[in-house]
Every structure is written in structure tokens, then in C-alpha cells.
Amino acid sequence: MLIVMAKWHAYGRCKTRLSKDIGKLSSSNVQRKMTEHTVSVAKSVSKKGLIDISLAISGIGLKKSKRWSNELGIKNFNLQGRGCLGERMRRQILINKKYFLTSKKNIIFIGTDLPDFCHMDLLNTLLKLKKNDLILGPSNDGGYWLMAFSARLLTTSLYLPFINIKWGKEDVLKQTINNFSSMDLKYDFLHRKIDIDTIIDIEKRE
Numbered sequence: 001m002l003i004v005m006a007k008w009h010a011y012g013r014c015k016t017r018l019s020k021d022i023g024k025l026s027s028s029n030v031q032r033k034m035t036e037h038t039v040s041v042a043k044s045v046s047k048k049g050l051i052d053i054s055l056a057i058s059g060i061g062l063k064k065s066k067r068w069s070n071e072l073g074i075k076n077f078n079l080q081g082r083g084c085l086g087e088r089m090r091r092q093i094l095i096n097k098k099y100f101l102t103s104k105k106n107i108i109f110i111g112t113d114l115p116d117f118c119h120m121d122l123l124n125t126l127l128k129l130k131k132n133d134l135i136l137g138p139s140n141d142g143g144y145w146l147m148a149f150s151a152r153l154l155t156t157s158l159y160l161p162f163i164n165i166k167w168g169k170e171d172v173l174k175q176t177i178n179n180f181s182s183m184d185l186k187y188d189f190l191h192r193k194i195d196i197d198t199i200i201d202i203e204k205r206e
Helices: 016-022 024-046 062-072 085-095 097-103 119-128 172-179 199-205
Strands: 002-007 053-058 076-079 107-110 134-138 144-149 187-189
Touching (some): 002 024, 002 085, 016 024, 024 062, 024 119, 053 062, 053 085, 062 076, 119 134, 119 144, 134 172
Parallel strands (some): 002 053, 002 107, 053 076, 134 187
Antiparallel strands (some): 134 144
């Protein structure tokens, strides 16, 4: 299952760092466009029968989330809930635990800050998961734009990727890998990508 961590593109409440340079309306539009792009790519892979998609939504309530999910053409959705990113991601695993245990499928997390995200990113992730337990897509800010777990890893305790992480710091990726140092697992990486959070991130892509 692919879980898309999506934030509602509310005026003045999304991409706040970017809005300082391009304005609140423009940053809201950027957020909306990138989310729609991410979902479009995911749906193209889903149509091949390779993944199921679920939205993890923040910024709006249940009724509006259902409406937005329908507009995006995604049947399954859940609210992210409160807490740091790690808590919100782990909550999605717990919500979908029955699905993972019965289907014995992988789980992939991805955000919506990647204008150059493409179907090959997902296909490469699925391919690497055949030989690895953990896949990470490094981002320019020291974090990751994708995290994927094998079905085997999902049967073990999954608090490790999300504890003792200082979110927002420049070594989130390193902290995450260190958390798994006590386990005998194989992991691999995808290509580094640039998350769009500031005007500088956009300039780096040009």
C-alpha cells in the first residue's frame, strides 16, 4: 500500500516558508498542484495493479477529507491526527494493520513536495523491496521523501523508525538508519530529491 501524506492547501496555512517569498495564494496553489501531481503518478501505478493507495490527510476534518479524496479519485483515506510526523506515520500503520497482516504486502510512505516525482520512483521502490526490508529516498534537507517497509518488517515492532527523532533537523535520515542498527535487516536508497519548502529549493531545480 502507498500512503500519501497529504496536507490540505489552505490559504496561509501551508508552505508557510515558501509563502514569505511568493505569497500565500501562490504557495497554496503550489501545494495543491504538487499534491495532484503525486496522486496522479500514484494512480498510474495503481492502475497496473501494483499498489493500493490511501490518503493520510491533515488540515481539514472528516467530511471535507472525504470530499477531497473523492475529488482526487482515491477511495481510501484516513486523517493523520495530531503529533509529530513519526507519530502520524505510525498511526497510519496501526489504522491499516489488519490490511497489512492479511495481505502481507509492503507499505510505502510518500509526501507531496516533489514536482519531479514519477512512476519509476515507485517501480524502483517495489523492485528494491524484493531484496530489502527498508527503502529510503534521501532529500536535500537531510530527511527523506520516501520510506518503504517490506511485509516482513511490518510483522515486527514498528516503533523504531519513529522514536528519538528530532524532526526538522538536518540528520533525520541518519537518525532513522541508526534506529535500525540493532536489527539484522537490509536497506537500500533511491535517488536524492529536492523537497520544495522554500524559494531556494525551487531555484536549485532550475
